[in-house]
Amino acid sequence: MYRTIIVDDDFLVRSYLKQLDAWEEAGYEIIADLRDGEEALNAVREQSPDVIVSDISMPLMDGIELIRKVREMGLSTYIIVLSCHDDFNYVKEAMRLGANEYVLKNSLDEDSLFEVLKNAERHMDSMKKQNSDDERTKKLIKAGSQSLKIRFFNEILAGDMSTEEREERRKEAGIEGKYINSAVVNMFIPGWMSIKDSQSPAETEQYAAGFIERLSAQLEMLLGEESSKAETISLGGGIFCCFLDLSDQSRSSVMKQKLTSVASACFQCCKDEIYDYDIGVSNICIGEGGIRQAYQQARDTIKLSFYEDSDILYFDSQKTIGTSMPECAGELLSHAKEYAAGRKEKEMREEFGQVIDMCRELRTDPKIIFRWIRRLDTAMGTEHSQEELFKLTHAEQLTEIFEDYRKKIFLGVGKEVPENAGTQIRQAVQYIREHFKEQIGLQEVADAVGLNFAYLSYLFKQEMGIGFSGFLLELRVEYAKDLLKNTSYKIKDVALESGFNDYHYFSKAFKRLNGISPAEYRRRS
Numbered sequence: 001m002y003r004t005i006i007v008d009d010d011f012l013v014r015s016y017l018k019q020l021d022a023w024e025e026a027g028y029e030i031i032a033d034l035r036d037g038e039e040a041l042n043a044v045r046e047q048s049p050d051v052i053v054s055d056i057s058m059p060l061m062d063g064i065e066l067i068r069k070v071r072e073m074g075l076s077t078y079i080i081v082l083s084c085h086d087d088f089n090y091v092k093e094a095m096r097l098g099a100n101e102y103v104l105k106n107s108l109d110e111d112s113l114f115e116v117l118k119n120a121e122r123h124m125d126s127m128k129k130q131n132s133d134d135e136r137t138k139k140l141i142k143a144g145s146q147s148l149k150i151r152f153f154n155e156i157l158a159g160d161m162s163t164e165e166r167e168e169r170r171k172e173a174g175i176e177g178k179y180i181n182s183a184v185v186n187m188f189i190p191g192w193m194s195i196k197d198s199q200s201p202a203e204t205e206q207y208a209a210g211f212i213e214r215l216s217a218q219l220e221m222l223l224g225e226e227s228s229k230a231e232t233i234s235l236g237g238g239i240f241c242c243f244l245d246l247s248d249q250s251r252s253s254v255m256k257q258k259l260t261s262v263a264s265a266c267f268q269c270c271k272d273e274i275y276d277y278d279i280g281v282s283n284i285c286i287g288e289g290g291i292r293q294a295y296q297q298a299r300d301t302i303k304l305s306f307y308e309d310s311d312i313l314y315f316d317s318q319k320t321i322g323t324s325m326p327e328c329a330g331e332l333l334s335h336a337k338e339y340a341a342g343r344k345e346k347e348m349r350e351e352f353g354q355v356i357d358m359c360r361e362l363r364t365d366p367k368i369i370f371r372w373i374r375r376l377d378t379a380m381g382t383e384h385s386q387e388e389l390f391k392l393t394h395a396e397q398l399t400e401i402f403e404d405y406r407k408k409i410f411l412g413v414g415k416e417v418p419e420n421a422g423t424q425i426r427q428a429v430q431y432i433r434e435h436f437k438e439q440i441g442l443q444e445v446a447d448a449v450g451l452n453f454a455y456l457s458y459l460f461k462q463e464m465g466i467g468f469s470g471f472l473l474e475l476r477v478e479y480a481k482d483l484l485k486n487t488s489y490k491i492k493d494v495a496l497e498s499g500f501n502d503y504h505y506f507s508k509a510f511k512r513l514n515g516i517s518p519a520e521y522r523r524r525s
Contacts, residue, residue: 001029002121003047007040007054007066008033008082013105017053022110026117037061041069044077051120053080055105056090064093071098076127078120082108146212148173150233153243157295163288176228177245182291183259185242185266186280186298190305192238193390195275208234211273215242218269222261230262241298242266243291246284255284267312276393278305281314306366307395322362325372329355333372336379340409345486352402360395373401382408421463424449428460429471436475437499442468476500477513484518485525491518 004023008014014033023030031047034040038061040054052070056063067079081094081102091102100123103116152173155161161169170178189195196204212232219242220227229245244262246255263281270277280302282294297315304313304321332351339348359369370389377383382405392398417429427449432440445468446453460468480498483489492503495518500506510518 001027002050002078002117002124003031004028004051004053005031005040005043005047005049006033007035007037007052007058007063009035009055009058013055013082017108017113020108020110020113022114022117026114026121028117037063037066037069040066044070044073044075048075049077050124051078051080053082055082056094064090064097067094067097067099078124080116080120146209146233149175149231150235153231153233153241154235157292159289159292166288175231177231177243178247179243179245179291180288181246181249181255181284181286182294183244183246183255183262183284184282184291184294184298185244185259185263186282186295186302187240187242187266187270188278188280188302189238189275190278190393191275191391194387195238197387208240211240211269214273215240215266215269218265219262222265241295243295252284259284263312263314271311278302278393279312280305281312283315303365304363306393307360307363309394319363322359322364323368325364325368326355326358326362328358329372333375333379336376340380345406345409345482348405349402352405356395356398359398366392369398380405380409418463418465422459424451424456425459425463428456429464432472432475436472436479437497439499439501440472472499473509474513477510480506480510480518481514481521484522491522494518 006014006017008017018030018033028051031049032043034043036058037054040052041061043049044052052066054063054066061069063081067081070077070079079094079099079101081091081099082105083091083102084105091099094102101116101120103112148169152169152175155169156166156179199207212234215232216227219230219232223230229248230242231245232240232242234240242262244259246258249255249258259281263279267279270279280298280300282297282301285291285294285297300321301313301315301319304319328351332348332355335347335351338344358364370392373384373389384401384404392400417426421429428445428451431445431448435444442457443453446456449456451459457468460471464471466474476499480494480500483494483497484491487494489497491507495503495506498506500509507518510521514521516524
C-alpha cells in the first residue's frame with residue numbers, strides 16, 4: 001500500500017476525498033488528512049509518506065512552500081497538486097519546484113482519481129527501478145575501481161612493474177597518490193580462520209567491503225580532501241592495509257604526525273568492529289621501492305601482537321620476528337615419543353616450558369610455532385586442528401597446548417573402553433570423563449546418552465567389565481594421584497578438585513585402591 005497524506009484547508013474537500021473507494025482499489029492507504037503545509041511538513045518528517053496530495057492555496061504554509069520544503073529535504077515523495085481553474089500560475093510554479101502532477105478539484109471522481117493514482121504508481125515504480133539501476137551501477141563502478149586498486153598494490157608489492165607501467169596502472173585505478181614517500185597501516189583479524197569457516201564467501205566479502213567503507217569514512221573525516229591519499233584495500237585472509245601516500249610532504253615531523261593520526265583513526269574504526277583487530281604500523285619509507293619496504297615492516301610488526309599487548313604496534317628495528325624455532329624445540333621433538341610412552345609428564349612439562357620461553361625471547365613467528373606443534377602432535381600421537389591453532393592469538397595461550405597433552409596423554413582417563421563397546425557406552429564414558437569432577441550420577445549420564453538409567457547400568461557393566469560407580473571412583477582417584485604428584489595442593493583441595501565432597505571417604509577410597517594413604521603417596525612420588 002502506498003502511504004498517502006491529504007493536505008487541504010477545506011474540511012469538506014478532505015472528507016470527500018477520503019470517502020472515495022479508488023484509494024483502496026488502487027492500493028493506497030490514507031495515513032493522515034491535514035489542514036495546512038506546516039502540519040503536513042511535520043507528518044512528512046515523522047511518517048515518511050510515499051504520496052502527498054496537496055491543495056495550493058492554504059493559510060500558514062501554502063502548497064508551494066510545502067513542495068519547496070519537501071524537495072529541499074531531498075525526498076522523492078510523489079506530489080499531486082490539487083488546483084482550481086484560476087490557480088494555473090501557481091500550478092506552473094508548483095511543477096517547477098518538483099510537483100509530479102496536478103489535478104483539477106472539480107474533475108475528481110472515482111474514475112479520474114483511480115487513473116491518477118495508477119499513473120502515480122507507474123511513475124513511482126519506474127523511479128524505484130531507475131534508483132535501483134543507478135545504485136547497481138554505482139556498486140559495479142566501485143567494485144571495479146576496488147579491483148583495479150587491489151591489482152595495483154599487489155603488483156607493486158610483488159615488484160613486477162616498471163616505472164612506466166606503475167604510473168599507467170595508478171591512473172587506470174584512479175589512485176591519486178604517487179607513493180614515492182609511503183607508510184602502511186596493517187590491520188589483521190587474528191580469529192579470521194574461524195570466522196571464515198562459519199560464513200559463506202559472500203558474507204565474508206560483504207563484511208570486508210563494509211569495513212573498508214567505514215574506515216574510508218573515518219579517514220575522510222580526519223583528512224578531508226587529502227583522504228584520497230590514503231587507500232584502504234583488503235588483501236584477503238582477514239588482512240586490510242591502509243597505504244598512506246606522503247609524496248607531497250618534505251618535513252619528517254609532518255609526515256610522522258600524519259601517519260600517527262591515520263593509525264589512530266584506523267584504531268578507532270577497528271575497536272568499534274564486531275571482531276578484534278591487531279594493528280601494525282610501518283616507518284615512513286622513501287623512494288619508489290619504499291612502499292614495499294613499508295608493507296613488509298607493517299606485516300612483521302603486526303606479528304609482535306602475539307607477544308605484546310598494545311592497541312597499536314609501531315615498527316621498531318630492534319624488535320625482529322624470529323624465523324626459526326629455538327634448538328630446544330628440536331630436542332623436545334626427539335624426546336616426545338619417549339615421554340608419551342613412559343608417561344613422563346614432568347620432563348615433558350619442563351622442556352615444553354623452555355621452548356615457549358625461548359619463543360617469547362626470540363619472538364618466533366607464530367606460524368612457525370604452529371607448524372612445530374603439528375610435528376609434535378605427530379610424535380605424541382595426538383592432533384590439533386588448524387582451526388584450534390589459529391584460535392591461539394597470544395603467546396600466553398600456548399600453555400593450553402601442553403594442557404591438552406596432559407589431558408590426552410598424561411592424565412588418567414580411567415579404564416580403557418573395549419574395542420567391541422557400543423556407541424552409547426562410548427558416549428557415556430566420554431561424558432563421565434568430561435564431568436567426573438561434578439557431582440554426577442547414573443541418571444545424569446543416562447539422560448546424556450538417551451538411555452533408561454537401569455538399562456545403562458546393566459549395559460555399562462556388561463561392556464566395560466566394571467560398574468558405573470567403580471569406573472567413576474577409579475577415574476577420580478587416578479586424577480587425584482596426578483594432582484598429588486604434580487601440584488602442591490592441600491590434600492583436602494585435591495579431594496574437592498577430583499570430585500570428592502567428603503574428605504574422609506576420599507582417604508578411605510584412595511587407600512583401598514592404592515594400598516597407601518594420599519599423604520604417603522605424595523611422599524613417595
